[in-house]
Amino acid sequence: MSLIIDGLLAILAIYLALQSLLAPRLTQSVFLFFAFGLALALAWIRLAAVDVAITEAAIAAGFLGVLFLDALRDFAPRIPAKNEAVQKQYSKSQTKSLFLPRLTLWAGLGLFLLIALEAVWKIPEGGGLTAAAGTLLPESGVENPVTAVLLNFRAYDTWLEMGVILIGLLAVFAAGGKMAYRKPGVASQDPLLRQVILFFTPVLFLFGAFLLYIGKTGPGGAFQAGVLWGAIGILLHLGGWPFIALMPRWLGQLLLTVGLGFFLVLGFLFMAAGGALFEYPPAYAGILILIIETLAAISIAAALSAIFALLNQIGEEADEIESTT
């Protein structure tokens, strides 16, 4: 019976993925992508991966949505919507010049599908490494196998992932957002908007902290909490309190790197004491993981809100230049 739900979700997810790539208008693509995020989150739940579902919900519904809307705003003026002829011509010229990229994309997609099929074919009997992770769980200091794998058994991967977010921020710096535009924001004039932002800020903070703490025993953890706390930065920036851009340089740098740095220092400290990289003593593992997760969540939150704030400022700056010329 529950096969109906699974089948419907699978069809919906694949259909939305295709449509959000192939839709003729950029706006359609972006909003279909939001629906795709919802379908994907539900699909992850049906696959019994609640951790991934929470991350998908937070990233797709929150962070990516905001980034996409901002990007959509920056793209909107290039093609005047009223002028149908210009738009048709534009899309025509696009299809011609896009032949080679499309060919590459399809070839890459085919290759990826082949690799995915091979990987599915080769899945070992008995669910891979689940049993191995389960037997070592008491030594990891946490009760949730996902957190144990992410922050203890495979801590090196997680450490690199946090580096990837930081590199994304560096790319935004390189694209022109050097924190140069330290404009003090104007607090929003709309009283309701201000109250909503002020109400949801503590709610987001508390729920993020809850997810961080619950990560020890159930689905939740640093990345989910980081995205929720990052949403606070984004909300405050939108409400006219751009504290990320206004905070002293050293404080911003400290917040951005504290997670990565503490993780690294701790890893090498235990290596110097005679263990492997990121090998914590089992007695302190629980509390160490909680500290690492908190600092990681702070860094992720700072990085995500800085990415949004800088991209938004770049877009507004470009608009001002365009409107004056």
Added chain:
Amino acid sequence: MDVFFIIVIVFLLLNIVMGLFRVWRGPAVADRLLTTQLFGTTGMAILMVLAGYLGELTLLNVAITFNVLAILLVISLVKVWKNKKGETK
């Protein structure tokens, strides 16, 4: 009881499928956004029913994640697009 829950979930999923038409048509950005909000609420309802059906209460945390972030898109649309001169499409 389980069969009933499955029917409710499938019904709500079909609601989302129907709503896709409005996302496709538009015409304004605000239309598409409000349909996305409706999807978010429908998704929350599906998550609640799934939590009861599977007996897994952690699904409620996923629903709260959608819930507290739902307002973010609207505020970003309102603030980011505010001073955009010109079209509404």
Added chain:
Amino acid sequence: MTIVELITVIFLVVGCFFFLAGTLGVLRFPDLFSRLHALTKADNLGLGFIAAGMALHIASPWAALKILLIWLFTLLASSSTCYLIAHFQKEQDQLKNRKEGE
């Protein structure tokens, strides 16, 4: 079927009805402001009834508290959403009219 199950079924069916009404309204109503009206019906009543039904079915105080919080936040977010989108659309329309008048 116990009485609790019966109430759950009734609540879920009523909730589904409001979701259907909201979706049909979003699809069929002629302009944005009336679509907003349909949206808030689904948000408030549809989710409210389904939340009540599931809180009864799960019957754990902690889960019931979470479900109540979800519903309260949705009430707050959906009414603010309605106001913000309507205000935004009005401003956009005015901008457009002014541009056409020039």
